[in-house]
Amino acid sequence: LTTDEKSLRADAVRNRAAILAAATDVFAEHGPKATTEQVAVKAGVAVGTVFRHFPTKEALLAAIMKQSLRRLSELAADGELFDFITQVVDEAASTQTVVEALAQHGVDVEVAHALQGLRDATADLLARAQQAGTVRPEVKIDEVMALLTATSQGALHAGWDRGLRRRTLAIIFAGLSA
Amino acid sequence: LTTDEKSLRADAVRNRAAILAAATDVFAEHGPKATTEQVAVKAGVAVGTVFRHFPTKEALLAAIMKQSLRRLSELAADGELFDFITQVVDEAASTQTVVEALAQHGVDVEVAHALQGLRDATADLLARAQQAGTVRPEVKIDEVMALLTATSQGALHAGWDRGLRRRTLAIIFAGLSA
Amino acid sequence: LTTDEKSLRADAVRNRAAILAAATDVFAEHGPKATTEQVAVKAGVAVGTVFRHFPTKEALLAAIMKQSLRRLSELAADGELFDFITQVVDEAASTQTVVEALAQHGVDVEVAHALQGLRDATADLLARAQQAGTVRPEVKIDEVMALLTATSQGALHAGWDRGLRRRTLAIIFAGLSA
Amino acid sequence: LTTDEKSLRADAVRNRAAILAAATDVFAEHGPKATTEQVAVKAGVAVGTVFRHFPTKEALLAAIMKQSLRRLSELAADGELFDFITQVVDEAASTQTVVEALAQHGVDVEVAHALQGLRDATADLLARAQQAGTVRPEVKIDEVMALLTATSQGALHAGWDRGLRRRTLAIIFAGLSA
DNA sequence: TATGAATGAGTATTCATTCAT
DNA sequence: TATGAATGAATACTCATTCAT
Numbered sequence A, B, C, D: 001l002t003t004d005e006k007s008l009r010a011d012a013v014r015n016r017a018a019i020l021a022a023a024t025d026v027f028a029e030h031g032p033k034a035t036t037e038q039v040a041v042k043a044g045v046a047v048g049t050v051f052r053h054f055p056t057k058e059a060l061l062a063a064i065m066k067q068s069l070r071r072l073s074e075l076a077a078d079g080e081l082f083d084f085i086t087q088v089v090d091e092a093a094s095t096q097t098v099v100e101a102l103a104q105h106g107v108d109v110e111v112a113h114a115l116q117g118l119r120d121a122t123a124d125l126l127a128r129a130q131q132a133g134t135v136r137p138e139v140k141i142d143e144v145m146a147l148l149t150a151t152s153q154g155a156l157h158a159g160w161d162r163g164l165r166r167r168t169l170a171i172i173f174a175g176l177s178a
Numbered sequence E: 001t002a003t004g005a006a007t008g009a010g011t012a013t014t015c016a017t018t019c020a021t
Numbered sequence F: 001t002a003t004g005a006a007t008g009a010a011t012a013c014t015c016a017t018t019c020a021t
Helices: A002-033 A036-043 A047-053 A057-076 A081-103 A109-131 A141-158 A162-176 B002-030 B036-043 B047-053 B057-076 B081-103 B109-131 B141-158 B162-176 C002-030 C036-043 C047-053 C057-076 C081-103 C109-131 C141-158 C162-176 D002-030 D036-043 D047-053 D057-076 D081-103 D109-131 D141-158 D162-176
Strands: none
Touching: A002 A036, A002 A047, A002 A057, A036 A047, A036 A057, A057 A081, A057 A109, A081 A109, A081 A141, A081 A162, A109 A141, A141 A162, A141 B141, A141 B162, A162 B141, A162 B162, B002 B036, B002 B047, B002 B057, B036 B047, B036 B057, B057 B081, B057 B109, B081 B109, B081 B141, B081 B162, B109 B141, B141 B162, C002 C036, C002 C047, C002 C057, C036 C047, C036 C057, C057 C081, C057 C109, C081 C109, C081 C141, C081 C162, C109 C141, C141 C162, C141 D141, C141 D162, C162 D141, C162 D162, D002 D036, D002 D047, D002 D057, D036 D047, D036 D057, D057 D081, D057 D109, D081 D109, D081 D141, D081 D162, D109 D141, D141 D162
8 A cells, every 4th residue: 555655646746847847848848828728638647637736727837837937947057147148038939837937026936946046146147247257347237137037038939040049149249349 | 871881880890909909918918828709709700800801810810910010110210229229118918919929930921021021110210329329339130129129028028117127228228329 | 752762662572582492492401400691682772671570580491481472372273183293392302381380280370371281282183083083083182282292292302303203293193093 | 547437438328328319319309410519419419429429510410310320130031021111111210310320422432331230230131022022023122121221212302201202111011022 | 626518707809780970 | 861989688608617427
């Protein structure tokens, strides 16, 4: 029985992960209007299971956001500001939801917390860049986050190609540079 | 008779305008998921009337976009690039849909046309700014439109306040400047 | 003024006829689900005019039925039973509504009256045919009307071609023959 | 587990059957304009359930047709032509939709198949009747199906009573007889 | 715990009918 | 009297969520 329970729990954990991964894909591809059913199918489970793990569609979206924000925060660690921004924007397409998360406020305490984490990590990169003299000293984290958000959304919705992304970012980087 | 016909048409025209205005407000506030019914209520007409003027919800959205794009194009005429961008971003909040129009492609022939109009008007401003030596010569209209789109979306979704908008744009303008 | 009134009345009469004709065509082509608007367009008038002449869609349908039933009654006059039946069936396609009228009961007093007229005219043909010895004496008008209705509906809905109509009627005529 | 799955499925199967039965009744009584909601109510389920089983109103109608056509085909097996026709016509009232199915073409592949099944079964009866010398040799299956369709529709829409049905069929049988 | 069938409120769209012009 | 815009009830279909198995 203990074994059963354990394996059940293991299954549950695996399911949770599968659902989260599936949801990320599905929402990235079809936007937030994608169906819970679609997520369930992609995850290889039944709808009921999705709702057991995430009591609400909104909760599922929040979970995705949290996950993505964490991933971005890790990306920020030990990086360089301009590289980081470039990476985020390049990957925006695969994280539509994150971007929308970045753009929203107050959705959810946990999301807000994760967002703060990303902000802190980015603030570190900014500070370092300013100490290195790469970025003008008067630039504040608020503006950097704003530019990050804006560019990610733009890249995402407008479907900029790699070249346009680079040239657009080049302008922004020029504006940030000392 | 002429008078009668005109007044009939006038009523219809008034309603059409009311619906368009209401739709602009409603969609700006609740996003594209807002109900046609909501629009009707706000416009003070019955749903049927909305559908008589705009046969589809999508058509209604397209009409809003067209209208806003035209407004922006007019704004661009006889202006200065940085002022124009600032204005667009400042007003983004009231034109969520436009921004999304800017970000979409191929929605509708007429919308595409209006979008091209805005692009042309902006291209003029850019050329003039480059001739005046205000903007670097290597900057292309593509990047300017990209920045316009991105910043509008960012300002809109993230709810930047006036100060943040100004500071963020300042960075971008610095990046564009010769 | 009198002239005006007269010409107005003349217009009205002309409109009524145009609407009736248009409705016959439209309903024949698209079935009873056709729109009042379609009828109006085909008649070259506005919907309001249709409703001024026929207060209800049902009333319009009833009017068509009456008209068609009268036409068929006239067709029956001075004819021969089998020829008459053949003609009715051949023309069924152009009078879908009539056929449905034939199949309904109690729709409308006036329609019922017109239906009775057709029945009487057919009864005359039957009597004559029986006197001539062409049709068995025990056949009653009820059966003839039933066969007429059935065959018209069948021909209409199933889209029998001319050959099939002829062969099917041949069997029925054989059954009726003395 | 197997039992559980089966009982789940059993529930679903029971519902499907209930919906089909309800739909047959409802459409027989109110014609094809009857509401999906009405069907749901009669079946004792929610609308959603109806749509889960039959994704479209049309699909539901097609399912009814298929079912009825199958029932009729079985009726044809091991029977005698005139008896068979009589039965079909007697039961027409309870199968309005079938009759319309008989009258339509190309609605749906499966329906077409079922229709062909009925035609084949009827053709067998016809062949046997002709071999037995009961029916004239030159009669073809096309005409028989045409008569079957026509009479069923007539009986249905015009509400013939039993006596009239018998007398009308008697004429047709006379026409078919050798 | 997982399943997937059932639920039912919600939404876009149509169309007979009314009524201001 | 004719017009055609406005009305709003009606209807097919969707989808987040619940719950029996």
